[in-house]
Amino acid sequence: MMRLLRVIRAQLRASLALALQYRLEFLVEGLLALLWMAVTLVPLLVVFGARGTVAGWSFAEMLVVLGWFVALKGVLEGTLSPSLMQVVEHVRKGTLDFVLLKPADAQLLVSLSKIEPWRVIDFAGAAVIFTYAFRQIGHAPSAADLLLSAALLLAAVLVLYSIAILVVSIAFVAVRVDNLLYLFQSVFDVARWPSSVFRGALAMIFTYVLPLALMTTYPALALLGKLNARTALGALLGAFVFAGLARLIWLSSIRRYTSASS
Amino acid sequence: MIEVEHLRKWYRVHRREPGLKAALRSLLHRPYEDVKAVEDISFSIGAGERVGFLGPNGAGKTTTLKVLAGLLHPTEGRVAVGGFLPQERAREFLTQITLVMGQKQQLLWDLPPSETFALNRAIYDIPRAQYEETVAELTALLELAPLLGKPTRQLSLGERMKCELAVALLHRPKVLFLDEPTIGLDVSMQATVRTFVRAYNERFSATVILTSHYMEDVAALCPRVMVIDKGRLIFDGALPDLIRRVRPDKRVLLRLSKPVEQRDLLPLGTIISQNDAEVIIQVSQEGLQASVARALSTLPLRDLTVEDPPLEEVMRDLFAQGNAA
Amino acid sequence: MMAALKAYPQMLKTGFAEAVAYRAEFLIWMFATNMPLVMLAIWAAAARSGPIAGYSQTGFTAYYLCALLVRLMTGAWVVWELTMDIRQGTFALQLLRPINPLWQRSADNLAAIPMRGIVALPVVGILLWLARGELSHDPLQWLLLCPALMGAWLLYFLVQASIGTLALRFESASSLFDAWLGFSNILSGYLIPLDLFPRAVRDIALFLPFRFQLSYPIELMLGRWSRGEALELLAAQWAYVALFFMITRFAWRSGLRHYAAYGG
Structure with missing residues (x-):
């Protein structure tokens, strides 16, 4: 376990040093993260400029969903996407073997191989959004709600991570997987709205097929104290099953890769 | 052009x-x-x-x-x-x-x-x-x-x-x-x-x-x-x-019909490698003629060739010289 | 210039062959263009109880489907290609050809239009099916849509080209383009119809170049303007095209000077 942490720390340090090499880019990317946060907020402001509630959600409640969205987008674009792009590159250049040869878990190495440190701004932004939202609501979330929503956040990150791992597993079979990742990133944009905005078939898809509801809507509901225990438990369970499945598929595709490339 | x-x-x-x-x-x-x-x-x-x-x-x-x-x-x-x-x-x-x-x-x-x-x-x-x-x-x-x-x-x-x-x-x-x-x-x-x-x-x-x-x-x-x-x-x-400028020496490759003693080879030049059937000797440009003549008259030879030093070696020497200067 | 035009048909042919070779990727890229639909969902939910600023649910449907169409038909990606070529050093080889590599890039982007049309066609079908009543009835303005789309594409291409050229100076110009995209998403009407902004913001947005890249063709399709106004706007759009052409030219020349001084 300690070794695992050391590996993670070393990877983070390397990524940070790499990111700092590019001075201009560092500044620009930091500002960019802020800009994109503003871009995410503008539509919400405009929509609620016209309406008091939308699909049963007030402005403040919708902000909570958006807060989770911003935070998770930070996770996705700050660690998962760049790392996975790295894998795609490895597979294309045939240098993945170097990664597989290292005496640490390949999935771990692969999924943290590159981070973009300026994405920390996303978390700060999410915190600001939460603070503002609960000021508007008038009371802070209870400790129990906080705990539940933290648990659900964990589930959300796990699902996000698993989807990314699944995408990479495909990389071993079909090479141009960067596009799939890109597609997923853009589909993830749907998670900026609570799932109840959607109706009919779309609502079903975003809850069960691509569990976007689990990523932002459920943690938000939990924080607002509106999520019932059964849904929460179901979501957590679902997330772990999903992660286990992704791990299995990862292992089997690694095996196939190593046996095929020898 | x-x-x-x-x-x-x-x-x-x-x-x-x-x-x-x-x-x-x-x-x-x-x-x-x-x-x-x-x-x-x-x-x-x-x-x-x-x-x-x-x-x-x-x-x-x-x-x-x-x-x-x-x-x-x-x-x-x-x-x-x-x-x-x-x-x-x-x-x-x-x-x-x-x-x-x-x-x-x-x-x-x-x-x-x-x-x-x-x-x-x-x-x-x-x-x-x-x-x-x-x-x-x-x-x-x-x-x-x-x-x-x-x-x-x-x-x-x-x-x-x-x-x-x-x-x-x-x-x-x-x-x-x-x-x-x-x-x-x-x-x-x-x-x-x-x-x-x-x-x-x-x-x-x-x-x-x-x-x-x-x-x-x-x-x-x-x-x-x-x-x-x-x-x-x-x-x-x-x-x-x-x-010629970098390595003004030549290599003489001798194929022997029977093994010879090392001391018989020493007067010819610097020995680079030697086994029973084949010997490579490094010889300076000026000493080449004498060495070849001597080898031909004193050694049991099957074949003798004179070559330039290998190119890669020339290059290595060239840039080693450059770095020293 | 003449040499480039003479070679252009072949460039288009090659570009088309490339588009066909990358058909699977194209499909994915286009499916990834789903933001208008995401935005449509929230506005449709908000407009359930009645129209907002003149947009009913069908109005929003028409707007965002048009936005999707314009986006699909005016794609450009030269900024990524330029930064990639420059980073990998293949830029040097392209530079040694006797025609400016940007011509080739523009041909690549244009030649993908038939491919994009295939994806856009169902969207047209859905648009006609769901929101026919919201569309313009003026055949002349539909005719104007052709130069308007052309202008929109050119604007997008030239902005990308001028920013991509900056990669000759900076490690990664693509983040600069990212910033430009952020502003463009808001101010071009991609996320929100400009009509829905507060008056002051809207008035500014109408003057900026972003609008001519997306909102203007949508406005034509929705019949927002009289014929005279539509023509005036087309002139304004092409004036911006001319401006960005000059900017690209300048950026290209100064970029090459830098490249020649410092190497790739």
């Missing part, structure tokens, strides 16, 4: 130091330094010549090549290629030259090479008849026929290089800049590339300038070599002269 007078090329680059702390510091203050890539080089190359640029990594070979091709502007000095100032990038100039880089490609990755051929025909505005003749000729010379229809990504490195050469020569350039054209290729493919370049040079009396890490490329292709080290031209002449 090519005139270079007092060429200088300096770059200003920022220095990057390793480590997190240095990286953080460089956010505030970024140190600059001048890199003197080329320092006062002059030479002239006639039409139809084949010249090899030799030198260690970072010696200024590729920089010189890029200045000649017009990609880089000289910091000082005068450069003329075929009567043009390369950096002006006149269309007439660009249609007379070509650049092949072993590690970079212009072929479209996911399309067959024939598609890039067609594209270059349009870009260089090659008359249809000449184009077809050239393609037929190149196809025959390089055995491209089975490759042209396959997507480039499916070709092997060697096959790709052959197509890369062909596409670079479609417009029948008069000056060829070849930057490490055989890098990563296997021995037979290297030979193919060399033979082809030579054939093209003779057929169109085109000027060829080559940089390569493989001494065989230079030895086989270039009657004239230029050695560039630390941005300076330290040798310009024929390869045998270079060898």
Whole structure:
């Protein structure tokens, strides 16, 4: 376990040093993260400029969903996407073997191989959004709600991570997987709205097929104290099953890769 | 064809130091330094010549090549290629030259090479008849026929290089800049590339300038070599002269009909290797005649040959000398 | 210039062959263009109880489907190609060809239009099916849509080209383009119809170049303007095209000067 942490720390340090090499880019990317946060907020402001509630959600409640969205987008674009792009590159250049040869878990190495440190701004932004939202609501979330929503956040990150791992597993079979990742990133944009905005078939898809509801809507509901225990438990369970499945598929595709490339 | 007078090329680059702390510091203050890539080089190359640029990594070979091709502007000095100032990038100039880089490609990755051929025909505005003749000729010379229809990504490195050469020569350039054209290729493919370049040079009396890490490329292709080290031209002449200057010794290879004692060999020169059937001896230029005569008269010989020292060794010595100076 | 035009048909042919070779990727890229639909969902939910600023649910449907169409038909990606070529050093080889590589890039982008049309066609079908009543009835303005789309594409292409050229100076110009995209998403009407902004913001947005890249063709399709106004706007759009052409030219020349001094 300690070794695992050391590996993670070393990877983070390397990524940070790499990111700092590019001075201009560092500044620009930091500002960019802020800009994109503003871009995410503008539509919400405009929509609620016209309406008091939308699909049963007030402005403040919708902000909570958006807060989770911003935070998770930070996770996705700050660690998962760049790392996975790295894998795609490895597979294309045939240098993945170097990664597989290292005496640490390949999935771990692969999924943290590159981070973009300026994405920390996303978390700060999410915190600001939460603070503002609960000021508007008038009371802070209870400790129990906080705990539940933290648990659900964990589930959300796990699902996000698993989807990314699944995408990479495909990389071993079909090479141009960067596009799939890109597609997923853009589909993830749907998670900026609570799932109840959607109706009919779309609502079903975003809850069960691509569990976007689990990523932002459920943690938000939990924080607002509106999520019932059964849904929460179901979501957590679902997330772990999903992660286990992704791990299995990862292992089997690694095996196939190593046996095929020898 | 090519005139270079007092060429200088300096770059200003920022220095990057390793480590997190240095990286953080460089956010505030970024140190600059001048890199003197080329320092006062002059030479002239006639039409139809084949010249090899030799030198260690970072010696200024590729920089010189890029200045000649017009990609880089000289910091000082005068450069003329075929009567043009390369950096002006006149269309007439660009249609007379070509650049092949072993590690970079212009072929479209996911399309067959024939598609890039067609594209270059349009870009260089090659008359249809000449184009077809050239393609037929190149196809025959390089055995491209089975490759042209396959997507480039499916070709092997060697096959790709052959197509890369062909596409670079479609417009029948008069000056060829070849930057490490055989890098990563296997021995037979290297030979193919060399033979082809030579054939093209003779057929169109085109000027060829080559940089390569493989001494065989230079030895086989270039009657004239230029050695560039630390941005300076330290040798310009024929390869045998270079060898004579760097290593004025010869190697005498003796095949013996029966084993001999070491003390019988010592008077001949320095023994490099010895076994029962074969001995290699290093002999100075002046002592060569005496040694050979002595060997012939005193030793039970089956065969005797005199050779230059291996090229790679010559190069190693050359740059070791340069670094010591 | 003449040489480039002479070679252009072949460039288009090659570009089309490339588009066909990358058909699977194209499909994915286009499916990834789903932001208008995401935005449509929230506005449709908000407009359930009645129209907002003149947009009913069908109005929003029409707007965002048009936005999707314009986006699909005016794609450009030259900024990524330029930064990639420059980083990998293949830029040098392209530079040695006797025609400016941007011509080739523009041909690549244009030649993908038939491919994009295939994906856009179902969107047209859905648009006609769901929101026919919201569309313009003036055949002349539909005719104007052709130069308007052309202008929109050119604007997008030229902005990308001028920013991509900056990669010759900076390690990564693509983040600069990212910033431009951020502003463009808001101010071009991609996320929100400009009509829904507060008056002051809207008035500014109408003057900026972003609007001519997306909102203006949508406005034509929705019949927002009289014929005279539509023509005036077309002139304004092409004036911006001319401006960005000059900017690209300048950026290209100065970028090449830098490249020649410092190397790739």
